């Protein structure tokens with residue numbers, strides 16, 4: 001592939017600026033067009049989080065409840081054993097001690113039962129909340145799907161258009177000398193993705209600074225490749241963008 005002349009390089013840069021500008025416009029649209037759908041997605045995610053939280057609380061209450069059930073079963077077994085032993089005991093003092101042990105255990109069991117009730121209430125509340133949230137989540141998900149459906153075709157078209165500009169950009173960059181491509185990329189990375197500036201009249205189109213008239217003429221004639229002194233972007237002339245079909 002023969003190296004393009006300086007004038008050709010400037011025209012390629014002008015085309016590149018044009019493609020980049022259009023790609024940026026599409027990228028902006030890709031942000032704004034599905035904004036409502038993205039917001040709807042966020043609402044779904046927030047509800048999902050609340051739903052997970054309610055499920056977690058229900059599970060924790062379930063677990064605590066089962067734990068107490070086991071403890072209560074153990075205590076009941078203990079009491080049954082003690083009660084049958086109390087019947088067999090002859091000595092009054094041992095009997096009295098065992099009876100007092102039994103009633104202490106029964107009191108402890110009442111406390112456990114109270115806690116058990118609290119867990120059951122928490123479990124029911126979490127279950128009720130979960131049910132409500134499931135309903136809300138379902139509605140929100142349906143709404144989000146509806147919003148995406150509305151913009152689906154537009155988003156697909158915009159993505160395809162953006163992809164098209166990416167291909168055009170790549171092929172333009174391949175035509176430029178590698179060193180210039182690298183220079184362009186470096187500048188673009190530092191300057192919000194805009195590596196080329198178009199001279200309008202005698203002004204830098206990007207930073208709006210006035211440029212030396214002689215420089216503007218030389219750029220327009222394709223005689224020099226220069227960067228703007230103030231914004232460092234590579235300069236092409238607006239006449240070239242007309243030549244590039246912008």
Ligand SMILES: [Zn+2]
Pocket residue numbers: 197204205206207208209228229230231232233
């Ligand atoms: Zn400038």
